[in-house]
Amino acid sequence: MQGDRQNPRHFWSIEDKEFIVSSCKKDWPNEINEVIQRADLACENTFIYTHRWDMERCETPVTFDKQIDWTYRLNGDFEWTVMLNRARYMSELGQAYWLTNNEKYAAGYIKLLNDWIAQNPLTEEEVTSSDKNQYNVKDTWRKLDSGIRIVNWLKGYSCIRQSSLWGEKLEKLFQEAVILHGYYLNIAFTPHDAQSNWGFLETNGLLQIALLYPELKESKEWLQTAINRMTKMADLQIFGDGMHNEQCSMYHHEVLNCLFESVLLMDRNNIQYPRSLKEKLSQMFTASLAFIKPNGHQPMLSDSDDTDIRDIMCHGAVLLHWGDLKTIAYPTLNYDGIWYFGKDGVEQYNSMETQVPLFTSxxxxxxxxxxxxxxxxxxxxxxxxxxxxxxxxxxxxxxxxxxxxxxxxxxxxxxxxxxxxxxxxxxxxxxxxxxxxxxxxxxxxxxxxxxxxxxxxxxxxxxxxxxxxxxxxxxxxxxxxxxxxxxxxxxxxxxxxxxxxxxxxxxxxxxxxxxxxxxxxxxxxxxxxxxxxxxxxxxxxxxxxxxxxxxxxxxxxxxxxxxxxxxxxxxxxxxxxxxxxxxxxxxxxxxxxxxxxxxxxxxxNLDVTEIDVKDSYGRTITPNLVTALEIKRQEKTDIILFSHQGPGSFQFAETHLSGEIILIKREEGKTEKAFIVKV
CATH class of the missing domain: 2.70.98.70 (Beta-galactosidase; Chain A, domain 5)
Incomplete structure (x- = not known):
C-alpha cells in the first residue's frame, strides 16, 4: 500500500471516500449497480460499453477466455478496439473498489494494467517514425485514445492505490507507464489536432499527468505546454456562441468535459491559467443550455447520440455557481458530480437556488x-x-x-x-x-x-x-x-x-x-x-x-x-x-x-384559411409573391403574412401594414396587437 498523494489534489482522495460512497448509495443506487456490473465483467476479461458517455456504445459483451487481444475488432469495427483501449472500465474498477471494499476489483485493475502494459510497449523510434501518420503509432497507441486512457487509469488509481495489493513494484510500473503516456502525448500533437476534438482529449490527459506528478523532471514543461495548447484550441475550436466547431452535440460535450476537468483540477491546485479558458467553458455551457431538449437530452446533431446531458448541467452549476443550469439538471447532484466535487459540492448544489434562464428561445x-x-x-x-x-x-x-x-x-x-x-x-x-x-x-x-x-x-x-x-x-x-x-x-x-x-x-x-x-x-x-x-x-x-x-x-x-x-x-x-x-x-x-x-x-381543432392580399393600390397580389394565413381557435385569431418579394406595403385582414413578415394577434374583447417580425 502506498502513501496518499495529497499534494497535488486529484478529483477525489481517501478523505472523501466515506462521503462519496454514502451519498452515491443514497441518491444513485442504479448508477452504482451499472458501475459494479461493468466492473464485474471487466474482472472476468469481459467488456461492454454501456456508459452514457461511451462514445461508441456496444451492448454485446465480448469475453477473452485466455489472453486479451487488445487489437480485436468486433464485427470488423475498429471503434470497438479503441473503446477497449480507452479503458473506462479502469476508472469503474476503482469506483467499485471503494463502493464495495472488495479486493477483487483492485485485483482486476492490477491484472488488466499489467496485461496492457506487457502487450503494448512503445519505443521512441516508433513514436518519431509515426509522424507521417499524425503520430498514431498503432491500434493500441493512438494519441486520442491514449489521452482518454491515462485519465481513466488515473481515476482508478486514485482508489486502487489504497489496496493492500498495491505495492512498490506496481507503483513503479504505473509511474513508468504514466511517464510514457506523457512523453507520447507531449510529442504527438499536430496543427490538425489544434482544430479537432482530438486535441482536447489528448491535452486533458497530458495536463493531468503533469499536474498530478510534479516530481517528474518534465512536468513543469508538460503542464505549461498543456495550458498553452488548451488556450489556443479554445480560441480555434469554440465559437463565440459557445458551440464547438464540429457542429455536433456529442463532440461539443466531449470537448466541454475535457475543458471542465482541466479547469477543475487547475482551480483545485491553485494553478494559474488564462482567464479565457473559463470564459470559453462558460460559453459552452450556455450553448448546451440553449439546445438541451425538454427531456434533458442533447439533440442528435450530426454524429451524436440521444444522450441525457443533465449530468453535464450539474457539473456546470457547481463549477460556475449557475442556478439556471440547475433548473434543467437533476434535483440532486449527479453520480459523477459527487465524485468530482465531494461533500462541498453536494452542499453547494443542495443550497443553490434554481433560476429561470435569462433567455427562453x-x-x-x-x-x-x-x-x-x-x-x-x-x-x-x-x-x-x-x-x-x-x-x-x-x-x-x-x-x-x-x-x-x-x-x-x-x-x-x-x-x-x-x-x-x-x-x-x-x-x-x-x-x-x-x-x-x-x-x-x-x-x-x-x-x-x-x-x-x-x-x-x-x-x-x-x-x-x-x-x-x-x-x-x-x-x-x-x-x-x-x-x-x-x-x-x-x-x-x-x-x-x-x-x-x-x-x-x-x-x-x-x-x-x-x-x-x-x-x-x-x-x-x-x-x-x-x-x-x-x-x-x-x-x-x-x-x-x-x-x-x-x-x-x-x-x-x-x-x-x-x-x-x-x-x-x-x-x-x-x-x-x-x-x-x-x-x-x-x-x-x-x-x-x-x-x-x-x-x-x-x-x-384549428381553422386555417389562406386570405387575399392587396397592395397599396388595391391590386390583388398573387400567391407566388405573398402568403397570408388566418388561424382561428376559440376566441383567438392569428394572422400571418410572408412576402416572397421582400418588404412591401400590404392590405389584408382589414388592416394595412408594411414589412416582409407580419404577425397580427387578435383576441375577442381585447386590443389587437400587430408585429412587424421582419421589415
Whole structure:
C-alpha cells in the first residue's frame, strides 16, 4: 500500500471516500449497480460499453477466455478496439473498489494494467517514425485514445492505490507507464489536432499527468505546454456562441468535459491559467443550455447520440455557481458530480437556488442553430432548426441543412435519425445524407455530396440567414447554395415563424427557371404512429392518450408514408415512420406547412384559411409573391403574412401594414396587437 498523494489534489482522495460512497448509495443506487456490473465483467476479461458517455456504445459483451487481444475488432469495427483501449472500465474498477471494499476489483485493475502494459510497449523510434501518420503509432497507441486512457487509469488509481495489493513494484510500473503516456502525448500533437476534438482529449490527459506528478523532471514543461495548447484550441475550436466547431452535440460535450476537468483540477491546485479558458467553458455551457431538449437530452446533431446531458448541467452549476443550469439538471447532484466535487459540492448544489434562464428561445449565431421553446418546463414546446454550415473539418458533420427537431408536451415528434456507425458501409451513408433529416430535397439529390465516411464534396453554405425573438413569437430563416450545382439551379429558403406558445408555420420556397421534384422529409420518433388524410393535406400522429402533432399542408402536394430507421446510439437502430410531402413543378414553388402540437383530442381543432392580399393600390397580389394565413381557435385569431418579394406595403385582414413578415394577434374583447417580425 502506498502513501496518499495529497499534494497535488486529484478529483477525489481517501478523505472523501466515506462521503462519496454514502451519498452515491443514497441518491444513485442504479448508477452504482451499472458501475459494479461493468466492473464485474471487466474482472472476468469481459467488456461492454454501456456508459452514457461511451462514445461508441456496444451492448454485446465480448469475453477473452485466455489472453486479451487488445487489437480485436468486433464485427470488423475498429471503434470497438479503441473503446477497449480507452479503458473506462479502469476508472469503474476503482469506483467499485471503494463502493464495495472488495479486493477483487483492485485485483482486476492490477491484472488488466499489467496485461496492457506487457502487450503494448512503445519505443521512441516508433513514436518519431509515426509522424507521417499524425503520430498514431498503432491500434493500441493512438494519441486520442491514449489521452482518454491515462485519465481513466488515473481515476482508478486514485482508489486502487489504497489496496493492500498495491505495492512498490506496481507503483513503479504505473509511474513508468504514466511517464510514457506523457512523453507520447507531449510529442504527438499536430496543427490538425489544434482544430479537432482530438486535441482536447489528448491535452486533458497530458495536463493531468503533469499536474498530478510534479516530481517528474518534465512536468513543469508538460503542464505549461498543456495550458498553452488548451488556450489556443479554445480560441480555434469554440465559437463565440459557445458551440464547438464540429457542429455536433456529442463532440461539443466531449470537448466541454475535457475543458471542465482541466479547469477543475487547475482551480483545485491553485494553478494559474488564462482567464479565457473559463470564459470559453462558460460559453459552452450556455450553448448546451440553449439546445438541451425538454427531456434533458442533447439533440442528435450530426454524429451524436440521444444522450441525457443533465449530468453535464450539474457539473456546470457547481463549477460556475449557475442556478439556471440547475433548473434543467437533476434535483440532486449527479453520480459523477459527487465524485468530482465531494461533500462541498453536494452542499453547494443542495443550497443553490434554481433560476429561470435569462433567455427562453435562443440563436447560436456562429453555428447557425436556432432554438424556439415556449418555456423551461419538461413539457415545453420545442423546435430546433439547423441553419449552420458543415463542421469545419468535414468529419462528423451530416448533410442536415434546414433540419428541424420538434418536441411538445413531454413527447418527441420529429427527430434526427442519428449516426449508427463509423464503418464505411451503406448505413454510414444512409444516416449522414440529407434524405434522413427533416429537410427539403430537390431532384433526389443530397444537399452536399457524400464521398466517404469522413469526407464531403461540394459542401453547401448558408445564405440569407435572419433571426429575431419576441415574447409573442420567434422567427428564423435560412437558405443554402447546395442546389446551385444542378443544371437548372434552385435557390432554397426555409422560413419558420413560431407563434407562441404552440403553432409553427414552416414555409419552404424554391426559386428556379427549371422543372424539379421537391420533397419535404419528416422523420418521426419511434412508436409514434402516423395517420394521413391526403385529400385534406393533413398528417396526424395517432396516439390514443396524451399529446399529438397535427401537420397541415396548405399547398397541394402528394403525401406518402415510408419506413425509416432511427439510431439513438452507436450500434443501435430501430424502425420508425417518415412522411414525405412532394411536388413536381416548374418555376417558383412553395410549401406552406402548419405544425401544431396539442395535448388532447378536443384541442386539435384549428381553422386555417389562406386570405387575399392587396397592395397599396388595391391590386390583388398573387400567391407566388405573398402568403397570408388566418388561424382561428376559440376566441383567438392569428394572422400571418410572408412576402416572397421582400418588404412591401400590404392590405389584408382589414388592416394595412408594411414589412416582409407580419404577425397580427387578435383576441375577442381585447386590443389587437400587430408585429412587424421582419421589415
Amino acid at each position: 435562443h440563436y447560436l449565431e456562429n453555428s447557425g442553430y436556432a432554438i424556439m421553446r415556449s418555456d423551461w418546463s419538461k413539457d415545453a414546446n420545442y423546435l430546433l432548426f439547423d441553419g449552420g454550415h458543415m463542421d469545419l473539418i468535414r468529419a462528423h458533420g451530416h448533410d442536415d441543412f434546414l433540419h428541424i427537431d420538434l418536441s411538445a408536451y413531454g413527447r418527441e415528434f420529429l427527430i434526427d435519425s442519428g449516426r449508427y456507425t463509423y464503418m464505411e458501409t451503406a448505413d454510414r451513408q444512409y444516416f449522414k445524407e440529407s434524405f434522413q433529416h427533416n429537410t427539403l430535397i430537390v431532384d433526389g439529390v443530397s444537399i452536399s455530396s457524400y464521398k466517404d465516411s469522413w469526407t464531403w464534396e461540394k459542401t453547401a453554405k448558408p445564405v440569407n440567414s435572419y433571426w429575431t425573438t419576441h415574447p409573442s413569437y420567434d422567427y428564423i430563416q435560412c437558405g443554402h447554395n447546395g442546389y446551385w450545382k444542378l443544371e437548372k439551379p434552385v435557390m432554397v429558403l426555409r422560413q419558420i415563424l413560431f407563434v407562441k406558445p404552440d403553432i409553427w408555420i414552416l414555409i419552404d420556397t424554391c426559386d428556379s427557371d427549371g422543372k424539379h421534384v421537391y420533397e419535404q422529409h419528416f422523420h418521426f420518433a419511434e412508436n409514434v404512429p402516423v395517420e394521413i388524410e391526403a385529400d385534406k393535406g393533413i398528417v396526424n400522429t395517432d396516439i390514443n392518450e396524451g399529446p399529438n402533432l397535427k401537420m397541415i399542408a396548405l399547398t397541394q402536394c402528394d403525401i406518402k408514408q415510408r419506413k425509416c430507421q432511427i439510431a439513438r446510439h452507436y450500434n443501435q437502430k430501430s424502425d420508425s415512420n417518415k412522411v414525405i410531402f412532394k411536388q413536381t413543378k416548374e418555376g417558383f414553388t412553395k410549401f406552406v406547412t402548419i405544425l401544431f402540437p396539442y395535448q388532447k383530442l378536443a384541442d386539435q
